[in-house]
Amino acid sequence: MVPPAMINADTAELARFSREVRAMFPPxxxxLVKASCQMVSQCCPTIRSQMLSFALFGDKDGMVEQCFGKKDSPNYRAKLGACPSIGMMMKISQEPDVMKFLSIDKSKLAFGKTLGQTMTEVCSADDIMSIVCDADKNNRLQVCQRRVLEHLARKSTDQVYKEKVAFMKMKGREYGAVIKQAFN
Known part of the structure; x- marks a missing residue:
């Protein structure tokens, strides 16, 4: 059994790290994240739980496809046209810093995809939306990260837990380094 003190310490460290990485993103x-949140809220609330993966992984195209369907589908343009916030999202996606973010080699951002999927398994769609869209005003990030670690602790031995958390931290540092390098 993983001691609660270890889970608490790991949770605090991961939450601090997540805030630091978020602060690295340029305005x-x-x-783009804010416009994406508006689009999802207004036009496709069924994909709310996937927002963390989309945001961390920089998967604008995947999010648009999940929301409106494939570009060659018959209703794609009609669905797109019926969403008032898509225009703002598309406009912002042409900003130089956003284009740079969207062009980052996605294989280097595996942490975002993995973390987003794991949090989606144990946290509610409302939690995910709060974490991504509200700059975590309700401190749901730490609560969700604790749930992820408790889930991992229940499914693993102490050693496996420590290895997986160390891996998460390593991949998180790599993610932060990629973002920092891109925007410094």
Missing amino acids: AVRG
Whole structure:
């Protein structure tokens, strides 16, 4: 059994790290996230739980496809046209910093995809939307990260837990380094 003190310490460290990485995003990237959140809220609330993966992985195209369907589908243009916030999202996606973020080699951002999927398994769609869209005003990030670690602790031995958390931290540092390098 993983001691609760270890889970608490790991949770605090991961939450601090997540805030630091979020602070590295330039204003235009944060604007894209905000516009994406509006689009999902207004036009396709069924994909709310996937927002963390989309945001961390920089998967604008995947999010648009999940929301409106494939570009060659018969209703794609009609669905797109019926969404008032898509225009703002598309406009912001042309900003130089956003284009740079969207062009980052996605294989280097595996942490975002993995974390987003794991949090989606144990946290509610409302939690995910709060974490991504509200700059976590309700401190749901730490609560969700604790749930992820408790889930991992229940499914693993102490050693496996420690290895997986160390891996998450390593991949998180790599993710932060990629973002920092891109925007410094």
